[in-house]
Amino acid sequence: MADLAMAQRRDPLEGRLAAGPGVTVAAAPSCFRMSLRVQPPQVAALSKALGVSLPRKPKTSASEGTRTALWLGPDEWLVIDTGDRDPVADCAAVKALHSAVDISHRNTGIVVSGPAWEAAISAGCPQDLSDDVFPIGAVSRTVYGKVEIVLWRTGAETFRIECWRSFSDYAFTLLADAARDAMG
């Protein structure tokens, strides 16, 4: 069965890139993603299996190496791994009650960076993203324009937006349009 070569992965944004004065909007590379649901008594077991301590505080994240667990709800995390270890595989042998579902292809990542990030993100996201309220590492499931996103602040001037793949064109196009409004 010679023609069974591995099919090529094709990200919906296919490396799109846009920029405004002081801000760039870029498609994030493909990665592993998992939706993890687990009740508090079993959190420790999952943290151990994943090698990252699942954060318990709302709107926070915890990272270890290439893996980050983003708090989305009292029993819900989005786990992103930009390396080569599938978090779903790491959970497969865990006996503790949980639900691990592969959503690597459900979401698409967009990275917004640069000092004028606010022009792009605050054009569509109504949240207060000031340093005090939304520091580095902060995470929120929120809206951007007309679509739902997960917003994650990865640096002082860098944010990662995760949305469902079919909404990524809308989110990217709006981010790029808004980036033109960067006032510096």
Add this chain to the structure above:
Amino acid sequence: MADTFRLAGQGRLTPAKTVRFSFDGSGFTGLEGDTLASALLANGVHLVGRSFKYHRPRGFLSAGAEEPNALVGVHRDAARKTPNVRATVQELYDGLTAVSQNRWPSLARDVGAVNDIASPLFSAGFYYKTFMWPKAAWKHLYEPRIRAAAGLGVAPDEPDPDRYASRFAHCDVLVVGGGPAGLASALAAAESGAQVIVCDEQPEFGGSLRYESGAEVDGRDGWNWAQATATRLAAMDNVRLLGRTTAFGYYAQNMVGLAERVTEHMAEPDPDLPRERLWQVRARQVVVATGAIERHLLFPDNDRPGIMLASAGRTFLNHFGVAVGRRVGIYTATDSAYAAALDLAAAGVDVAAIVDLRDSPAGPMVDKARAAGIEVLAGHAVTGTAGRLRVSAMTVAPRDGGPSRSVPVDALLVSSGWTPSLHLFSQSRGKVAFDDATQRFLPGTYAQDCVSAGACNGTVDLTAAIKQGLAAGESAASSAGRKAKAQKIAAKSVESIDGGQLGTAPGAENGKGVKAFVDFQNDVTAKDIRQAVREGMRSIEHVKRFTTNGMATDQGKTSNLHGLAIAADMLDKPIPEVGLTTFRAPYTPVTFGAIVGHARGALFDPTRKTAMHSWAESRGAVFEDVGQWKRAWYFPQAGEDMHAAVNRECVTVRNAAGIFDASTLGKIEVVGPDAARFMELLYTNPWQKLDVGRCRYGVMLREDGFIYDDGVVGRLAEDRFHVTTTTGGAARVMNHMEDYLQTEFPELKVWLTSISEQWAVIAVQGPKSREIIEPLVEGIDLSDAAMPHMSVREGRICGVPTRLFRMSFTGERGFEINVPADYGHAVWEAVFEEGRKNGACAYGTEAMHVLRAEKGYIIVGQETDGTVTPDDAGLAWAVGKKKTDFVGIRGLRRPDLVADGRKQLVGLKTVDPAVVLDEGAQIVEDPEQAVPMTMIGHVTSSYWSQNCGRSIALALVKDGRSRMGKKLFVPMPDGPIEVEVTGTVFIDERGERLNG
């Protein structure tokens, strides 16, 4: 420039910086920093428009945002034509082109002015009384004529080429208004370290300091202090200073809408700049420092061009260096207009007289005027004016009667006092309170976290405004959790805006048939308001609607209080008992562009595309919208129309195979030890005994027993189901499930995850489907024995993971290949290549619809409409008979739902096989009966079926299953169509092709 009214040495503009512009085709020169109004006045132009109803000549009333009269069209190019621009707000730029409105053939000779002569016909309530009869005339005569006459200005007729931006922002303190009070409060808040946003509608900060002469703040000229303070604020990291920005609406939880005009003042804006930027600001505290608006006086013919507010005359003089006339009269009921007379006299303009309604005005301003040699006519009134296109004289008489005389003037500045601007405070749901002593409404009870400061809060001089501003800034900052530092600003001023008068002035009393305008923009006179009261209006809300007073785009900024006072006088009630009309957003008009922002064109709404979209596009697919999704509808080949393409696709699927993009189906992964129990509760079917690796068609009901959704569900493991939903139902089914899980069945150990977009779905349907996919699949035995109809296996295809379903929505042997979405495109191409070798084709949603109808498979939302039970739809078999509970089980037992006579799903065959019925058409037993006929059902689906060689249809018909073989009729405009009732399956009734 011979006739210039620009005075050397006056104002703050630079004489060398000239700007060219045109008005109604004539070229003019103005200065950088001018408004269109100041530039026209500098050229001696007062006449700028015709009034809405009577077409009376009108000029400028004000120098600011409250302007009711001077509305013009500003044209940049063919696509950029903005109507109803206030000339007093529009900043001049080189090449600006403005045109007057509501006049024909020209501004000076306007045919519509006949309305003024016929004005007795057009009194208040005229519309409600005049166009009542004959009734038929309304539609064909009155309404079209009224619509043609209604509206002001001409809307642009090309798409708006400009960009608009939007921004959400948060701050500790939002200061609305950049006058003395606003600047002081911004400074106080900013010095505490608070995050501050300050906005002002003007291009420069300073508010009343723009026209106030002789004010001193912190030892500097008032205006200079304002500019220095703005510069200081702008340099602070914690302050955002927004000029040319109007706070137009105050909404819940301290959300304030701001419209920033970014390029309206530029000659050649950078195309990257948005024309406007909408700010949605959420502030912990809001300081409202919106100032006060001067009122005009109500006397006969008070609307001639050249008659304007005293503060406007001062603004044009002190800021723009423009004299509004060569010989200016002053008519006032307060001290504040004296300052206008003094400023004009100091600039060398002849002041004809100060006509003061008060019997014995006194105080420093009055003394100064007398000392300056200006004639002060105390206890006098202006009882009329002359001049066709511009005021030429005022008639002056003692207020209590006596001989009158005509005083020639070419401008008349008026003031009846000042109205605190309560618009935003009122929009915040704050309650206003009437202050008897000063006869003003002031902020009373606050409803949100805001504080008022300055003239909008009742201060009458600069010192008090700044003091209140500082206090407001400090208190706002500390309420927002910052430590306020006490600030000191020393202010010196001799002016006051205290006092005034409300209602009509002498000459316009009750009973006089004169036109004393209250609302200039809607042409409402004092007489109209009195008539409204006489005709029985008691509430100011009724008076307002009957007369339209205050209902124009200026929202009665200068007219509301006067109107209220006249009504109160007629009703012999105190003003607060008659009430104040509600202030509504927006404060001044906001463009649709600013509100729409980025959401136009491709960004109007998300367009969702599947992983295989570009493949279908490259193959010439025609797409249809299914919610936000674009779905391939059919794939026409050269020379094919839709009909031919769909016929070919349908035949190919049954003869060989077809490949279909089913990615948009909703998918939910149900995981947990109680997954099967949960499924039992949400679907009518039994699930506990479904083997791992098998699938079942599930039906979901609402509580009322009606079908809500359906779909095939595969059991991947004891504790894991892969649920599919309809495309349109994906989001609501997930919400429905999550709702029940959290509120009704929280004890179940199960979680739901949407995987709709994780998996791309490639349906391969037809007798050749197994041959097509076999070479690509690894690790799954595809034989009928190992993988029978309605089973699911996990393995690999094209080297990537797959959840492979054996299932059919066509009645043919079929598979649905689920692959992680990023692989969808590549796997589709490989499958299509195998398909091609086997004579298969790609098919779209139209063929999918026809193929499923040939088999009688329902589509939720087409065969069902929220009133159809499983039994109605012929799906009683899908309801678990032994089940004791599921959502909708009680609903299904309702008497109506088990009674005879329900509509049931049946097939219909037209007696003439070539006739295709209309979907939605009604069905009757007897086509000869009288209209309205008794309708016993309707057509839900109808297609030409090339496979059947005839048309087919599905229908919901009363007692349908007992009518098999009976003839019914579908009445249509061209006559009734005869149909025969049949079963719902038109092809392969025994279902042998599923394994064929």
